Amino acid sequence: RKEVEQDPGPFNVPEGATVAFNCTYSNSASQSFFWYRQDCRKEPKLLMSVYSSGNEDGRFTAQLNRASQYISLLIRDSKLSDSATYLCVVNRLRTNNDMRFGAGTRLTVKP
Amino acid sequence: EAQVTQNPRYLITVTGKKLTVTCSQNMNHEYMSWYRQDPGLGLRQIYYSMNVEVTDKGDVPEGYKVSRKEKRNFPLILESPSPNQTSLYFCASSLRDRGSYNSPLHFGNGTRLTVT
Numbered sequence: 001r002k003e004v005e006q007d008p009g010p011f012n013v014p015e016g017a018t019v020a021f022n023c024t025y026s027n028s029a030s031q032s033f034f035w036y037r038q039d040c041r042k043e044p045k046l047l048m049s050v051y052s053s054g055n056e057d058g059r060f061t062a063q064l065n066r067a068s069q070y071i072s073l074l075i076r077d078s079k080l081s082d083s084a085t086y087l088c089v090v091n092r093l094r095t096n097n098d099m100r101f102g103a104g105t106r107l108t109v110k111p
Numbered sequence: 112e113a114q115v116t117q118n119p120r121y122l123i124t125v126t127g128k129k130l131t132v133t134c135s136q137n138m139n140h141e142y143m144s145w146y147r148q149d150p151g152l153g154l155r156q157i158y159y160s161m162n163v164e165v166t167d168k169g170d171v172p173e174g175y176k177v178s179r180k181e182k183r184n185f186p187l188i189l190e191s192p193s194p195n196q197t198s199l200y201f202c203a204s205s206l207r208d209r210g211s212y213n214s215p216l217h218f219g220n221g222t223r224l225t226v227t
Contacts, residue, residue: 004153032211043201043218044154051212087153091211096142097161099216101153 003027004090006102013109017078021105023088024070031094033064035073036087038104044087047073078109113138117202117219124192125227132187132222134202140217141207143185144169145177147198154201160185161207192226199223 006023013019025033033050048055050062050071061074071090075082088102115136124130136143144159146169156169160179174196176188185204189196200222206214 002153008151034211034215041221043220044216045218046215049212049215094210095161095207096205096211096214096216097144097156097159097167099156099211101146101155103151103153 001026002103003100004088004102006086006088006105008103008105010106010108013078013107015078015080015109015111017109018074018076019078019107020075021073021086021088021107022070023072023090023102023105024068025088025090025100026069027090027092027100028066028069030069030090030092030100032091033062033071034089034091035060035062035071036089036101038085038087040084047086075107078107080109080111083107083109113217115202115204115217115219117200117222119222120220121223123225123227126193127191130189130192130224132189132200132202132224134185134187134219135183136185136202136204136217137183138204138217139182140204141182142214143179143202143204144216145175145185145187146201146203147171147196148201149198157187157200192224194226197224197226 036044085104145157146154158177202219
């Protein structure tokens with residue numbers, strides 16, 4: 001079993017739709033959580049951190065459920081520019097040297 | 112501009128021919144790391160470095176070497192490349208002591224390696 005699991009998709013949604021991705025992790029000692037965005041053939045970039053109380057950044061909302069060991073990402077009012085692969089990232093340590101990446105969920109937003 | 116620079120972007124080589132992929136960052140980051148990305152597997156860590164002259168194995172170090180003689184540079188060396196090292200490689204860096212929430216990884220733009 002992979003340490004970080006994501007539904008690979010693809011998710012194909014119309015502009016303006018709300019879409020949600022889930023990610024589960026197996027190590028209960030994990031300490032920090034992130035969503036990264038990766039455009040086709042490009043490098044991953046941090047989209048948002050995920051805090052215990054949940055957090056929002058514009059149209060994006062991230063939630064953490066430690067008891068069930070999953071994190072989620074909700075995108076409201078999808079834009080064409082949201083089309084990308086979204087990587088779930090889990091860290092077991094305080095420093096960056098033990099980041100675990102999910103394989104990614106691919107999102108395509110269509111006109 | 113703050114960035115992580117990898118070279119080359121694309122590389123096609125033959126089995127057994129030694130190669131080096133360079134990585135340089137201009138943000139004075141202590142931490143640097145190499146990942147490979149393969150379809151369906153996500154990014155897997157090859158080696159990382161917490162500071163100059165300090166390197167450690169990640170999850171998939173076999174067949175790779177690294178060095179950290181200067182803070183800004185962290186080259187990845189394949190002494191004898193094999194076809195199973197065909198992959199997309201990313202270098203990343205961050206500050207070390209501020210914790211992962213306060214110091215996100217900055218990635219280079221990737222090197223697509225093909226070994227025939």
